[in-house]
Amino acid sequence: MNHRGLQLRMAIVGTILFGFYLAIATVAYAAFGIPLAIVLIGSFGLVGIQYVIGKKMAIWSTGAEDMPDEGEYARVHRSVEQFSDEMGIEKPRLMVARMGVPNAFATGRRGAGIVVVSEELMAILDHDELEGVLAHELAHIENRDVLTMTIGQSIAMIVGIAVHWIVMMTGERSIANYFLGWIAGMLAQMLVMVFVMAISRYREYVADADAAAVIGSGDPLARALEKISRGAQSSGNEVDDSVAALCIFGGAERLLSTHPPTEERISRLQSLEVAQYR
Template sequence: MGRDDLTAQMGATVALVVLIDLAFALVVAALLEPWLAGVLATLGLASTAARYAVLGGFVLCVLLWAQLQYTRRELLAEADADPIDPATHPDLHARVTRLASLADMRVPAVAIADTDVPNSFAVGGLRTGTVVVSDGLVETLSGDELDAVIAHELVHLKNRDALVMTLASFLPALVSDEYSLLEETVPEPQRPVVWGAALLGGYLLSSAFIDAPLGSLTGLAQFGVAVALTVVVGGVLLGLFATLIVFLSRRLSRSREFVADRDGARLTGNPAALVSALATLDETITTPERDARRAYAGLEGMCLLPHGFERGDDDGFRVETRSHPPTEERIARLREVAVELERAV
């Protein structure tokens, strides 16, 4: 696949992700409208269409913010990655700076994942991004191999496919229960209070569509049914939308790895170094053993190799990931790049 083909595929993926976001926002608006109709009416939104538009626009803005900002932070947290600076890691920072200059791109932030599992990935942003490498990667690879891996990740940032994958990872991670705003922002002793306040507020708002007196058994039963329907319908549709995004991002993930391998090898002028790095890392961690519920195109789908930053448990389920092409195929294509470079010389 060429860069133009990858660009077209990324454009189609972004367009579909935005359409899915819009569809999900409208679904949430439809589910929330009966609960908030009275409040919105007092604000001057008398028509149902106006209330849908306001609620849908608000949910869409929250989704876009989460995909652009919250997801980046959570991906770094999931990998236990901390930013570094030239003073603490001069060699690694110098490598990234030198290779970014060769690629004619802005120098990205650099972070190190505190794990002995060798891997790397790139998190995209609107203006720049972050290259993440693990302690295990730095300790396992030689200097040339490390340069090759860093060049691979820089290509992901330059081609903007890292940004697309970052955007696409939010809804699948939400469905897989990877993200929980409540757990991160509210201390555990206060969570029952927050849930209680939410239920009380919802119960009061339900008076807009419940035709039984508040406090009566009939009113409580209708409230319970309304909550159940809202949660179940919203959860089912969220799962369907996330499945579509997983399918799209997996297709993109496979394609983008070939392009990053090729262009990264051309950037360093040393395809053999990336071949050696891939072979070494593939032998270090074999097919990951993961809980099947976590088999989505999230952090694992963004890494150089799809084992993420955790070692599999011996008693876990074996999950075949399809987010990356086989390492043998990547190596074979890199050897073709080596032949092309030799002919050019």
């Protein structure tokens, strides 16, 4: 599906993130005399490595395993195959995990996507509600916003590390300066993440709308979100920070939350006109 609003936001945020990245590379080149070729190769290589590691860490942190295509999971595979065909993407790898909370997330990219569904989620949802969640995760892969989020988080981490070391290397070698560098690095990383969050919440609304379009109604996903929210609250658990931004439900709503308020998502789904998100 063509979402100009999301594409424009990703383009703007991508440009800003590249500006942060370029600023760090310029400082490394100008202030510390590191050869430009090494700066570029090293930093671009680090982003690539972080993308691969981030994808694998999301899987490892949940202990996800491949979902069998038979028995109780056969219906899930059929639904995902049908939705993937309708969206014009390759069927992603399906995995199942015990996450301690009812949740699901997508990672990877078109042609190499992965959707992880928690056992707790499948235990509380009716099949049409589960289909709403699956369609939502497939929409993230189709819209390529998972890739943007992963790379954005990697750049934020690189900026944080770089600022930490710049403060340390330009000041006195002391414990106090080390902690000053650590604080400066954390603040710099948070600053970059503000721009990542600028698309994170919007992409959830878009994926909700896409899911409703594929399954023909926003009601099943709205019911699923309500059950997921109640299930998360009653469990007292939260997903690991490494995957929270990718999940359909991000946990406690905070100032820098990666997800919009659940009540607002449910309200929009219940009175959804798909065209309003395009």
